[in-house]
Amino acid sequence: MNAHPNEAIGRVNIVGGGLAGCEAAWQLARRGVPVDLYEMRPVTGTAAHATGDLAELVCSNSFRSRSLTAGAGLLKEEMRRMGSLILTLGEVHQVPAGSALAVDRTRFARAVSERVAALPGLRLIRREIETIPAGLTIVATGPLTAQPLSECIGKLLGAEHLYYYDAISPVVTAESVDAAVAFRASRYDEQPGDYLNLPLTQAEYYRLVDAVTGAEKVPVRSFERFFEGCLPVEEMARRGRETLAFGPLRPTGLVDPASGQRPYAVVQLRQENREATLYNLVGFQTKMTYPEQKRVFSLIPGLAKAVFVRYGSLHRNTFINAPRHLLPTLQWRGAPRLFFAGQITGVEGYIESAASGLLAGVNAARLATGAKPVTPPATTALGSLLHYITDAGREGFQPMNVNFGLFPSLPIKARGRRKRELMAERSLRDVERWWLETGEDGAAGAVRQA
Numbered sequence: 497m498n499a500h501p502n503e504a505i506g507r508v509n510i511v512g513g514g515l516a517g518c519e520a521a522w523q524l525a526r527r528g529v530p531v532d533l534y535e536m537r538p539v540t541g542t543a544a545h546a547t548g549d550l551a552e553l554v555c556s557n558s559f560r561s562r563s564l565t566a567g568a569g570l571l572k573e574e575m576r577r578m579g580s581l582i583l584t585l586g587e588v589h590q591v592p593a594g595s596a597l598a599v600d601r602t603r604f605a606r607a608v609s610e611r612v613a614a615l616p617g618l619r620l621i622r623r624e625i626e627t628i629p630a631g632l633t634i635v636a637t638g639p640l641t642a643q644p645l646s647e648c649i650g651k652l653l654g655a656e657h658l659y660y661y662d663a664i665s666p667v668v669t670a671e672s673v674d675a676a677v678a679f680r681a682s683r684y685d686e687q688p689g690d691y692l693n694l695p696l697t698q699a700e701y702y703r704l705v706d707a708v709t710g711a712e713k714v715p716v717r718s719f720e721r722f723f724e725g726c727l728p729v730e731e732m733a734r735r736g737r738e739t740l741a742f743g744p745l746r747p748t749g750l751v752d753p754a755s756g757q758r759p760y761a762v763v764q765l766r767q768e769n770r771e772a773t774l775y776n777l778v779g780f781q782t783k784m785t786y787p788e789q790k791r792v793f794s795l796i797p798g799l800a801k802a803v804f805v806r807y808g809s810l811h812r813n814t815f816i817n818a819p820r821h822l823l824p825t826l827q828w829r830g831a832p833r834l835f836f837a838g839q840i841t842g843v844e845g846y847i848e849s850a851a852s853g854l855l856a857g858v859n860a861a862r863l864a865t866g867a868k869p870v871t872p873p874a875t876t877a878l879g880s881l882l883h884y885i886t887d888a889g890r891e892g893f894q895p896m897n898v899n900f901g902l903f904p905s906l907p908i909k910a911r912g913r914r915k916r917e918l919m920a921e922r923s924l925r926d927v928e929r930w931w932l933e934t935g936e937d938g939a940a941g942a943v944r945q946a
């Protein structure tokens with residue numbers, strides 16, 4: 497253990513030494529707050545991690561786009577300005593990947609492990625935690641949180657507020673759906689109609705079913721199982737050519753105003769956010785690869801030019817009902833000294849997990865030293881994501897990654913790339929101003945030099 501002059505502040509517990517936990521530990525230590533970081537590996541493993549390294553990447557080695565006109569690129573730029581360890585070491589250990597930031601996973605995880613283990617005042621304790629520790633604590637145990645702790649969290653929040661799988665349908669921007677094809681209606685003519693409906697003829701329906709069954713899929717991992725009530729679209733299609741037409745694509749109660757007829761099948765798009773800038777494809781949870789999703793779903797009438805802000809997925813994922821339980825500062829509504837960070841909050845992705853760890857670390861340090869926790873403006877990439885996952889009015893919560901559809905609209909009309917450029921400019925301006933106002937920029941400066 498490293499000696500620390502600030503033991504009087506009280507130690508902050510971090511459970512989980514993944515991307516979020518390591519970023520949080522770094523932010524706390526840079527602010528002079530002592531940390532106990534609990535990581536169960538290599539003593540207890542998970543179904544996906546292969547080493548005892550901290551911040552191990554379990555699948556792809558990509559931190560996604562660097563472009564400021566992509567949500568992940570903009571989020572990384574905000575993290576840079578806030579002094580992120582994960583981003584800094586990701587860039588040190590990058591490998592060529594075109595416009596994306598990809599890393600040498602072994603070197604990256606080792607570098608994070610070494611840097612975190614050497615932080616002043618940090619004790620790295622290799623032990624599985626089964627109950628939430630007393631005192632200021634950040635729970636960052638990720639999508640594969642060990643079962644005893646999951647059960648403890650379930651008891652704390654109510655078992656119905658802790659989920660073990662995500663079944664995400666693709667999400668498209670509203671403006672990219674062809675308005676000449678889509679018609680607004682709910683089944684049986686409830687007015688004014690909440691769904692955007694995309695009608696299919698019999699030929700269009702069969703073309704879609706064949707494309708879905710023939711598409712390339714991500715292999716199912718041994719620890720993943722599907723629930724009958726939430727099957728991947730390709731599994732439904734595989735069970736029979738008409739299964740989807742009697743399931744999520746059933747046309748019952750819908751009449752296409754263009755033809756005055758009931759279509760053969762209908763793809764329904766459900767509103768995803770309050771601003772109605774995003775819609776999800778109802779029932780299209782899938783394990784198709786991302787490029788295949790783009791190809792296959794673009795066959796749906798009205799989606800030929802759709803912009804997908806997130807693709808469908810279906811995998812093991814422990815996450816909490818954040819809209820019900822978390823504040824945008826990542827504090828639990830029930831006890832402000834308990835924070836959640838990383839994938840368990842319902843953010844999705846390496847970079848999003850690390851960014852939420854960054855904010856949880858900053859806020860735990862603020863609480864430990866008598867300052868008020870903060871949250872970035874909703875006009876920033878991190879702020880818009882946090883506002884999305886903690887919007888108390890949200891029902892049927894599913895994890896979300898960073899994307900421009902989450903941002904509040906601009907005061908002026910703009911479309912496509914120009915719109916994203918203007919949103920990115922606003923975001924970086926606002927994050928700089930906010931960071932200065934919080935007084936945290938001094939700590940970030942120290943991080944940059946370290």
Ligand SMILES: Cc1cc2nc3c(=O)[nH]c(=O)nc-3n(C[C@H](O)[C@H](O)[C@H](O)COP(=O)(O)OP(=O)(O)OC[C@H]3O[C@@H](n4cnc5c(N)ncnc54)[C@H](O)[C@@H]3O)c2cc1C
Pocket residue numbers: 511512513514515516517534535536537541542544545551552553554555556557558623624625626636637638639640641642645811812813837838839840844845846847849850
């Ligand atoms: C199979 C799989 C593949 C994924 N692939 C990608 C991908 O390719 N790209 C992407 O962007 N995102 C991916 N994700 C999603 C997500 O971004 C990553 O899981 C990311 O690592 C989450 O960061 P985290 O810090 O929240 O959790 P993790 O990085 O998983 O860290 C959590 C840590 O907590 C430890 N832990 C768990 N329970 C306990 C306990 N009770 N006591 C002590 N320690 C504990 C774990 O050992 C782990 O080290 C994937 C998720 C899964 C499950």
